[in-house]
Amino acid sequence: xxxKKEIWVxxxxxxxxxxxxxxxxxTKGRDLAEKSGYTxxxxxxxxxxxxxxxxxxxxxxxxxxxxxxxxFTEYQNDYFSKAVSDLILAESPSIVLYGATIIxxxxxPTVAVMVYGGLTADCxxxxxxTEAELLLQTRPAFGxxxxxxxxxxxxxxxxxxxxHNVFKKExxxxxxxxxxxxxxxxxxxxxxRMKKLETIEEMIETVDLNAxxxxxxxxxxxxxxxxxxxxxxxxxxxxxxxGASRATVDAGWISHxxxxxxxxxxxxxxxxxxxxxxxxxxxxxxxxxxDLVIAINKDADAPIFDVADFGLVGDLHEIVPEFAKQLxxxxxx
Amino acid sequence: xxxxxxIKQVPDSDKVTIDRETNRLNRAGxxxxxxxxxxxxxxxxxxxxxxxxGQITVVTMGPPQAEEALRSALAVGADKAIxxxxxKFGGADTWATSYTITxxxxxxxxxxxxxxxxxxxIDGDTAQVGPGVAHFYGVPxxxxxxxxxxxxxxxxxxQVTDTGFNLWEIDRPAAFTVVKxxxxxxxxxxxxxxxAKKAEIPTWGVEDLGAxxxxxxxxxxxxxxxxxxxxxxxxxxxxxxxxxxxxxxxLLHKLRERKVL
Ligand SMILES: Cc1cc2nc3c(=O)[nH]c(=O)nc-3n(C[C@H](O)[C@H](O)[C@H](O)COP(=O)(O)OP(=O)(O)OC[C@H]3O[C@@H](n4cnc5c(N)ncnc54)[C@H](O)[C@@H]3O)c2cc1C
Ligand SMILES: Nc1ncnc2c1ncn2[C@@H]1O[C@H](COP(=O)(O)O)[C@@H](O)[C@H]1O
Numbered sequence: 001x002x003x004k005k006e007i008w009v010x011x012x013x014x015x016x017x018x019x020x021x022x023x024x025x026x027t028k029g030r031d032l033a034e035k036s037g038y039t040x041x042x043x044x045x046x047x048x049x050x051x052x053x054x055x056x057x058x059x060x061x062x063x064x065x066x067x068x069x070x071x072f073t074e075y076q077n078d079y080f081s082k083a084v085s086d087l088i089l090a091e092s093p094s095i096v097l098y099g100a101t102i103i104x105x106x107x108x109p110t111v112a113v114m115v116y117g118g119l120t121a122d123c124x125x126x127x128x129x130t131e132a133e134l135l136l137q138t139r140p141a142f143g144x145x146x147x148x149x150x151x152x153x154x155x156x157x158x159x160x161x162x163x164h165n166v167f168k169k170e171x172x173x174x175x176x177x178x179x180x181x182x183x184x185x186x187x188x189x190x191x192x193r194m195k196k197l198e199t200i201e202e203m204i205e206t207v208d209l210n211a212x213x214x215x216x217x218x219x220x221x222x223x224x225x226x227x228x229x230x231x232x233x234x235x236x237x238x239x240x241x242x243g244a245s246r247a248t249v250d251a252g253w254i255s256h257x258x259x260x261x262x263x264x265x266x267x268x269x270x271x272x273x274x275x276x277x278x279x280x281x282x283x284x285x286x287x288x289x290x291d292l293v294i295a296i297n298k299d300a301d302a303p304i305f306d307v308a309d310f311g312l313v314g315d316l317h318e319i320v321p322e323f324a325k326q327l328x329x330x331x332x333x
Numbered sequence: 334x335x336x337x338x339x340i341k342q343v344p345d346s347d348k349v350t351i352d353r354e355t356n357r358l359n360r361a362g363x364x365x366x367x368x369x370x371x372x373x374x375x376x377x378x379x380x381x382x383x384x385x386x387g388q389i390t391v392v393t394m395g396p397p398q399a400e401e402a403l404r405s406a407l408a409v410g411a412d413k414a415i416x417x418x419x420x421k422f423g424g425a426d427t428w429a430t431s432y433t434i435t436x437x438x439x440x441x442x443x444x445x446x447x448x449x450x451x452x453x454x455i456d457g458d459t460a461q462v463g464p465g466v467a468h469f470y471g472v473p474x475x476x477x478x479x480x481x482x483x484x485x486x487x488x489x490x491x492q493v494t495d496t497g498f499n500l501w502e503i504d505r506p507a508a509f510t511v512v513k514x515x516x517x518x519x520x521x522x523x524x525x526x527x528x529a530k531k532a533e534i535p536t537w538g539v540e541d542l543g544a545x546x547x548x549x550x551x552x553x554x555x556x557x558x559x560x561x562x563x564x565x566x567x568x569x570x571x572x573x574x575x576x577x578x579x580x581x582x583x584l585l586h587k588l589r590e591r592k593v594l
Contacts, residue, residue, distance in 0.1 A: 077473065077474060081468075102476065102477060102492075102494060102495070105460050105476065106474070106476045109427065109461035109463075109464035109465055110464045110465075110474075112428060112465070112555075113428060113432075113464070113469060116428070116555065117555060118428070118556040119427065119428075119459075119461060119555075119556070121458065121460060122458060122459075136559065140458075140564065141456065141457060141561075142344070142349050143346030143349070143455055143456075143458075144564060145346065145349050145350065145351050146351050146561050146564065147561065147562050147564050147565075148558050148560070148561045149560045149562075150556050150558060150559060151559045152557070153557060154555070155555035193503060193504045193507075194473050194501055194502065195502050196499055196500070196501055197489075197502055198499070199497070199498075199499050200498050200499075200500065201496050201497040202498065208495050208496055209495075256513065256514050257514075262455055262458075263513055271588075271593055282346060285458075291593075292591070292593055300572070305572065306567070307567060308567065309569075309570055310570070310571050310573065310584055310587065311571070311572040311573065312573050312581075313572060313573070313574050314575075314580065318577040319577045319581060322577045322578055322581045323581045323584070323585075326578075326581050326585055327585065327594075330594075
């Protein structure tokens with residue numbers, strides 16, 4: 001098991017823009033690199049990746065493996081998995097990190113079986129055990145009932161996916177530099193078994209919960225569907241997306257696109273405001289990694305308060321509009 | 334059309350608790366359910382069969398009692414069920430699970446035209462087994478689909494994204510993972526339920542599958558659980574009480590102190 005002392009971050013990009021999870025992973029990767037003494041690298045498959053390189057260096061990459069092919073304009077699982085796994089087999093890095101995006105969650109498991117690597121999904125913490133020289137990958141399991149630390153002792157690379165917003169991004173400076181390795185990739189003999197025909201945006205209000213920094217969610221405690229207006233009022237004041245518990249979705253009060261939780265979306269915003277949500281384990285599974293949780297509930301014993309930074313005990317019909325009002329006043333809206 | 338659906342039996346997460354002293358899961362007496370997302374894969378299979386004909390084979394890997402999950406799938410209309418079970422498969426991570434399930438799929442009399450998975454299993458939440466099996470079986474995969482259209486040589490599918498969907502065309506045979514919004518699983522019919530009770534369900538073990546020992550179970554799994562622990566409880570939470578206007582005022586003050594506003 002002679003792996004190279006390198007930590008790779010898969011540099012996911014779309015329409016010539018890096019996904020912000022890449023910069024978050026590089027920022028975290030700097031910690032890991034410092035602890036381990038490994039070199040932090042980015043792997044950039046693109047039709048033309050040159051314009052993206054500076055940003056990768058600025059966030060801490062010391063080396064970029066540039067994989068260039070017109071077929072990398074858009075994500076296609078066969079092309080990307082072949083290119084990335086070939087590069088892994090050729091270079092044998094110790095660690096490879098991916099964003100737990102739609103792309104990352106398709107690419108990483110495919111690559112993992114291709115290279116016989118270990119893969120841990122949706123890690124909420126990464127650390128390095130310097131003695132055993134192992135990546136410590138911590139994640140919730142069983143719907144958030146337990147946390148598990150996963151290791152990969154005998155296979156390389158050790159791979160993990162991490163959701164957007166779990167780590168914060170912070171550039172080192174705006175003029176970092178490093179090495180660019182033009183990696184030889186050949187995907188010419190990969191048959192074209194699938195083709196993206198179209199990408200459709202369905203802007204169903206502002207429900208991009210995964211990208212949202214602020215989320216205001218309503219639960220059964222709002223009482224009736226019309227009262228989602230109260231939730232929307234606060235969401236507007238906060239520039240937040242609207243989330244919901246499954247109870248409200250099942251009742252038909254709001255569309256399933258809004259559902260947060262184990263069978264809905266797992267979100268990781270800076271601030272999550274839970275209004276009239278009891279905090280069932282399945283709901284917590286989807287939001288407990290938020291940076292800051294504010295819970296509004298009239299039942300002081302509701303489990304949502306166990307994960308809250310700020311708990312407001314009282315009637316949401318009074319508190320939530322008041323919250324919006326005072327916020328608007330501050331912001332001069 | 335040969336449709337294969339991979340389903341997993343999982344503990345009902347509602348009822349699982351953790352013993353905060355021993356850090357072990359209290360699983361005794363916890364009921365098992367079919368992984369909720371696999372129900373959507375199964376319903377998609379049933380609708381495909383109604384429209385295009387063919388047969389549905391459900392496959393699960395797990396302990397002997399996972400047979401129950403298969404019987405519930407037969408009760409809603411699956412035609413055949415296979416249980417992959419052997420103590421030596423125990424402790425498998427997603428790599429070893431993908432490898433083992435693929436061996437079973439290759440052993441089916443008719444090759445699969447389409448392999449369906451749930452979006453993810455709610456016990457592990459990894460979403461890795463679908464892509465893993467697809468690669469080992471040698472078919473392309475699109476994850477997170479909500480709709481499918483079938484033609485002779487290809488499928489057209491809608492893959493759910495954060496802001497809408499991608500429309501893909503993909504060669505047959507292919508594999509997909511199915512999202513919840515695709516459908517809702519129908520209720521079993523009484524007649525099928527009775528038949529399902531009596532159905533013969535073959536169990537395939539290590540020897541039946543000709544599995545390589547170093548690729549199965551705990552020893553075939555690259556990842557190992559190093560430790561488990563109870564999720565941390567927020568220690569310095571602040572509970573506010575009193576008049577709404579005042580509570581909110583205090584909250585806003587604290588939020589600004591913490592620079593989140
Ligand atoms: C397999 C499985 C998967 C699941 N997946 C999910 C999931 O993804 N997401 C999810 O959310 N749930 C999920 N659930 C359901 C979950 O178990 C809960 O039933 C659900 O989250 C409850 O929603 P709720 O908090 O809105 O409702 P309730 O539990 O009914 O809570 C309502 C809360 O509102 C409070 N309240 C009432 N009136 C007021 C008022 N005027 N002011 C302030 N507070 C008030 C009450 O005190 C109470 O705490 C799942 C369940 C299962 C079995
Ligand atoms: N033991 C298993 N037996 C059959 N299918 C499985 C098993 N584990 C996972 N799957 C399938 O793979 C999907 C993803 O599971 P996971 O990768 O564990 O999140 C599930 O929704 C099932 O369709």
